[in-house]
Amino acid sequence: MGLSYDYDGDTLRIVGEGNYTAQALRDVFVAAMSDPRTRPGIPTLLDIRESEAQRTNEELVSLVDFLGSKRDRAVPLRVAVVTTG
Secondary structure, eight states: OEEEEEEETTEEEEEEEEOOOHHHHHHHHHHHHHSTTOOTTOEEEEEEEEEOOOOOHHHHHHHHHHHHHTTTSSOOSEEEEEOOO
């Protein structure tokens, strides 16, 4: 349970299961950005279909702002999110 990331070919895949904090979601992005396999512009899939976490709009906007502030570093520039709701 929680958050993890791995690589599926040329795609960075971040998976959220169960319950986790907004800070934990930010932390997994930071960990993935620090991984030498993550290159600028890598396609990224955030799969939260098994997540029980409830994020507020403010938390999501904060995450987007945070990722935008890292745009010049090895950060995924395109993130697709898969959810059930």
